[in-house]
Amino acid sequence: MGMMAMTARSQARIGIRGGLNLANVTTDKDGNTDNSHLLPSFNAGVFADLPLADELALQPGILLNGKGSKVNIRSGALNTDMDIRMNPLYLEVPVNFVGKIPISADGDTRLLLGAGPYAAFGIGGNVRTKGTFLGGDVDEKSSIEWDDDTPFSNDDRNQGWNKLKRFDYGANLMAGFQFDNVGITANYGLGLANIHSGSDNDNSEWKSRNRVWSISLNYLFDD
Incomplete structure (x- = not known):
């Protein structure tokens, strides 16, 4: 029985995952963020669990990952109080190396520790502006605008300060x-x-980089 359980754990499996994101975007070159800008979003997708050793696996995946941030613009003199929420949606490919440390006698409960790179491609999202501007009510929603960039290139077509680069890593x-x-x-x-x-x-001087905290549930299917 023990040998059968060990063999099952050593085989590649497919899993699904989903959960809550708390997204933000850096505000300066030093990578600082403002906690008041945290934006709730979501993550959902599939991943593979490819054993490299009894306590080490490679986990590539494909996720829908919501990122972005929110900003409040407030001015008593101008009678303005607006919330702006930028929520881009990415198709993301993470590739994590995950250590699986047994913490139960049967080995079925394990501590997971992992790290790895990701690449992402913007596929949608929106900007929502709501509040008051110069005393008048504002409630507008528009789609994220992306430029036609390519990875690691600064010679992008269709650039604009009101747009986002499509590639993230x-x-x-x-x-x-x-x-x-x-x-x-x-x-x-x-x-x-x-x-x-x-x-x-x-x-x-303007360094806008994604920062995302996530908590997710996952399920690994048996072979």
């Missing part, structure tokens, strides 16, 4: 627990690309 750090087929993980996505169109990655 960065690194993930994750930790969690796996209880047989069911797991719960916390993940931090550290964006490395400047997502603000109209500025480059090296010289601009």
